[in-house]
Structures are given as C-alpha cells and as structure tokens.
Amino acid sequence: MKERTFRQDHLLGIEHLSVDDIETILETAEAFIEVSSRDVKKVPALKGKTVVNLFFENSTRTRSSFEIAAKRLSADLINFNSSVSSLKKGETLKDTVLTLEAMNPHIIVIRHSASGSPHYLTTFARSSIVNAGDGFHEHPTQALLDALTIQIGPPSLVPVEFEKLGATVSYDMRGGVKNADVVMMLRVQAERGASNYFPSIREYRNRFAISRELFALASKRAILMHPGPINRDVEIETSMADSEQSVILQQVTNGIAVRMAVLYLLKGEVHETLN
Amino acid sequence: MKLLIKNGRLVDPAAGVDRAMDLLIESGRVKEIARAIRKSPGLSLIDASGMVVAPGFIDMHVHLREPGQENKESIASGARAAVRGGFTSVACMANTEPVNDNRSVTESIIARARQVGLANIFPIAAVTRGQLGENLVEMADLIEGGAVAFSDDGHCVMKADVIRKALEYARMLDVPIIEHPEDHSISAEGQVNEGFISYKYGLRGILKAAEEVIVARDLILQERIRSKLHLTHVSTAGSVALIRNARQAKTPVSADATPHHLLLNEERVQTYDTVYKVKPPLRTEADRLELIRGLQDGTIDCIASDHAPHTRHRHGDVVPGDLRPPGAREADHDQPPGRAVFHQSRPRPGPEGPRPRQDGFAGRPDHPGPQEALQDRGGGLPLQGQQLPVPGLGGAGRSRLHHRQRQFGL
DSSP states (O other): OOOOOOOOSOBOOSTTOOHHHHHHHHHHHHHHHHHHHSSSOOOOTTTTOEEEEEESSOOHHHHHHHHHHHHHTTOEEEEEEGGGSGGGGTOOHHHHHHHHHTTOOSEEEEEESSTTHHHHHTTTOOSEEEEEEETTSOOHHHHHHOOSOOOBOOTTTSOGGGGGGTOOOBSOHHHHHTTOSEEEOOOOOGGGTGGGGSSOHHHHHHHHOBOHHHHTTSOTTOEEEOOSOOOBTTTBOHHHHTSTTBOHHHHHHHHHHHHHHHHHHHHOOOGGGGO | OEEEEEEEEEEEGGGTEEEEEEEEEETTEEEEEESOOOOOTTEEEEEOTTOEEEEOEEEEEEOOOTTTOTTTOOHHHHHHHHHHTTEEEEEEOSOSSSOSOSHHHHHHHHHHHHHHOSSEEEEEEOSBGGGOSSSBOOHHHHHHHTOOEEEOTTSOOOOHHHHHHHHHHHHHHTOEEEEOOOOHHHHTTOOEESSHHHHHTTOOEEOTHHHHHHHHHHHHHHHHHOOEEEEOSOOOHHHHHHHHHHHHTTOOOEEEEOHHHHHOOGGGGGGOOGGGOOSSOOOOHHHHHHHHHHHHHTSSOEEOOOBOOOOTTTTTSSOSSSOOOTTOSSTTSOOOOOGGGGGTSOBOOOTTOSSSSOOEEEEOTTSOOOOHHHHTTOSOOTTTTOOOOOOOOSSTTHHHHHHHHHHHTO
C-alpha cells in the first residue's frame, strides 16, 4: 500500500481535498474491498476508537454503510438518533455535540439538512468530523464512490451556473446521454421539496427518466449509476434499474470500502494493521 | 458646566466645515468655534488630537428589541452601543413584542429612553397592526404619542392595496412610510444571495428580484400618491437603478443602505460563518459597487445600520443552512453592524437642529474602536475588527442631509 499522505483532520467535502488526498482515499478503499470479501470481515485498524453516527435526517443506507465500515475496522460505534434525542427538547446543535464530545469520541459522522453544519462543528469540536451529507451542499463519501458524473435535469433543479463548476449542463436527455461512458441518475428528492420545481412526476418521467431506448444512445460499455434509493419509474425505468449495465448495488458495496478508508485515514493507527 | 474640545478635526458637512477647530461647549450648547481657544480655569478639557469632532450621528434604522426581547438588546444597552459609536440619535423599528402598533407601546419606549438618558430615541411605529400586513395602525394617534415614521420592517407590506392605503393616509399626516422591500414569496426560506455561490455551497438563495419587484411596485404607486416613501436597506444594483430613475422622474423617494452591504459581498458566506447571514443577503461585488455609486450620486440618501442583535444561541450557534431554532421565524435575519461602521455614517446637519441640546462625537476615524458595547448581547459583527476606509466627509451632500432632516423630523 502506498505511503499514507492523507493530512486532513476532517472530511467536510471534496472541494478542499487535493488530488493526492483523493487518490490516497481511493487506493486505501481498494485495499478494503478485499477485507469485505473475506470470511472474517474485520481488521483491528480502529480498535479502541469510538465513532458516533450523528444523524439528524433519515438516511438508512448511509448510516448503515458507516456503521458497517466502522465495525469492520473494529471501532466502537454508537448511533445517535435525533428523533429520540434532546434536540427534540430544544437543545441547540452545539450543546448536543459538546455533550457527545464529553464522552470522548474520535470521529463524529454527521448528517444534517443544513448546508455547512459539518463546517460549523469543526469550529468547536475536537473530534474528526465526517460529512455524511449536508443539505443541498456536499455528500463527499458518496462523491468519492461515484467517479464520473453527468447531471441532467430541469433548470429549476440544475441552474446553468453549475457550468462554472466544470460541468456541461444540458436540458436535453438525448444529447446528454449520447456517447456517455457513465450515466448517473439522481433521485428526485421529494423530501427537500424537489417536486415543487417541476409540474408533475409524470412530466418529469416523460422528459428525464432513463429508459432502454435512451440508454442505447450511450457508449457501448456504458454503466448506469444511481446513489439510491431509486424511485422506479420516476427517474429510472424498472427494466434499466435491473439491467446488466446497472452498477447500483456495486456502488453500495464500494461505499463501505470508501467509508472504511475515510475513517481509517482520519484516525487509524499505522497502516501495517491492514496487512 | 464648560467643556473645551481641543485639537480635533471638526467635520460638519451641513455647515460645510472640515478643518482643525476647537469647540467650547457651555450648558450643552456650542458656545464658540475657533482655531484655538485658550484653556481657562473651571474648564473640563478633551484633547481630541487625531480625532474627528462631529455633530452626533443619526442612525435611522435600529432594533432595540425592547419591549419583549431584552435578552437580545434593550433600550439601555442599545443606547449605550449607539453613543459609543458617536450616534446620539437612533430611530428604532417596531418589531418588538408586543409590536409597536399602538400609542401605549410608543409612549413606553419614549419613557424608558428618557430614563436611560444616553441617546435620543425616536420610535418608528408599525404600518399595520401586529405587522400582519392587513389593517393600518392608528397613525395620527401614534404620531401624537411620539412616533416619527411607520414601518413593518422585518416584514414587507406584501399587499399592494395595503401599502397604497398606508402611503395615502400617511400623506395626509406628512409622515414617512419606511418599506422593507422583500417579496416573501420569492425570498421564502432563502439564506444568501441566489447565484453561483448559493448553488455551490448548497444554501437556499434569495433572488435580487425579491427586493426589486417591491421597489418597483412601491415606486409605481408612489408616482401617483406622492407621499413620503423611504426604502430601507436596499441591496441590489437593480434597486439603485429603479430609485435613480424614479428620482429623475421627480417621484418622491428616499433610500438607505447598510454598512455591511456597502463593504462586504456574498463571497463572505463561503466560510459558513453565520455572522454574514443578513437580510437582505450580502450581494455580488457589482451590486456593492453600484450601491456606493448610488450613495455618491445621491440616489441613496444615507447609511443606516440595521443594528439588529440576536442572542448567540439564536444567531452565532445557528448553522447557515436551514436550521432555525424553535420559534425563531424572525431570528437570523439581520445583523448588528460593527462599531467601526459608525465612522462611515454621515453626521447630521449642524447646530441649528431642533433639539434643545447639541450632540457631538469625537473619535478616531481610522480605528476600529471598542466593540464590547455591541458584543455584550448580540451574536456577531460582520465588520468586526475590519479596518475601514475613511471617506472624505467634507461638504458632501449638504442639501440631501437637509432633505433628510425635514423628512424624518430628526
């Protein structure tokens, strides 16, 4: 394994990572894929470390993925469920985190609907903070397990300003998919009010859902990605979701390896523990 | 009681003065202004070397939070903060609890201000009862009680028919209506200026149009009504253009901008520091520069702070995204400005003012100055610690300053 060069205290987003950082995470993740294929899926890399899953939004798959990742590294993990927590009693986010910190965890994995909340935690917390999705902002471990991205959608969801980020924005599915190597669909997030941005699911499906016919325009060996959970027959036709070209479930498996890599790089002892 | 202020730079734009002068003050009034006044026994002396000496500043847009939210600010703490910055007169907005929409609240603010003493406090009453945007307040009664203007600030008067009637009724009484221009249906849950930065950082945006459609609406109504309309905290180049055009067409209107919109742009929000979460949001650099041009050419009449403290757990602790503390619909909107901004504001017109006492200020224009006064209750200061450019204060906008004095009766 490559010499560890990861020098971040937190994983807040992809934006602040160097190419080296990203390569280190991905290479480490590759090594962890093997661990997950073993009969005994456990290494002692985070033995004695405590990881807190602090989830203020329901995201069962991300939470489970971090949980499995932490446990396969031998960390102790607790899930902090906001619905039964003192936040319901009016405690501020800061007080909640300070209370958790008094229990001396090593890593806090936070999911919160407010953009910037993980950044806010780093202004006072001592633990390493891992962003597991902050509202409309980043979801870096998801981004790390998704390599190439093509985003297509109506302009009210995907403003043309996204081009400044380096993407090419198109509102025409056929043109966008044509000759693509990777087609990544994203879920229509009704819980964030996405359905107010276009007239109806029916119109969205008719215009933007990925169908066999559309996918045929992509390159021959193209893969179809989706972070899940999928809305069958909204953004993705059932036949496509279950097709051979779909790598949706593979993304889930890779997600564990990437999260193991992140937790390990942030707080793991020395990399010999892997061998 | 005699007081001699020596060696200062006397700046009084209304009188066209900007030069080294000594001042002798006797029983609260300026007795003598001269190049050099001699010390004599029994005089208290202030050595104002390196300082600007000016008539007391006026801030026509502050939130003193009393009655009802004294955990954020009170008349006493707000007045203390004001005079520390050289502001001897402030006009306070009506979004208190209860709302200042009836004479008894106005009178209680004035009574409390008198007890505190430090600064002249001019209550601005609500335009509509409870600031709910439906029924007009008893304006005439409120004026008798001491209200100097009417504003639902914190909220826009959303119904065009209501603002129309308010402007018409206020014309009869010759008092200003101060509009907080924001179409709430557009701004909704927005946090920052809508554009590339809001998309990139995943923060809900507020389109400039949210402000401009109300500015345009009010100016169109005002063309015919010709009341006293003041647009507060304008923040976009589009608003400046609309107001400039209206003025050229002789539509009566005045406007202010805040120090933070004149000095900061939206790029500040990239740190997710809630100190930069203000309403209206910090805009683009192009907007900021146009606000400055508007100030220079007289489209914008004055700078007003929108001093609006929040408690730390409501403001400082709140992350910039969607999280709001329980029951804090009003919270997180505005910001207390830095103490340093006070040096940016223009002094009020000279000693011929209507008040029996004269208010003055001596301070260093190039120094951020003490900030504890605002920090003791408020959350953050967007201009904290920032060295500010010192504008040429001399002479600028004399006629406009007089205009403002007439309009607000300050």
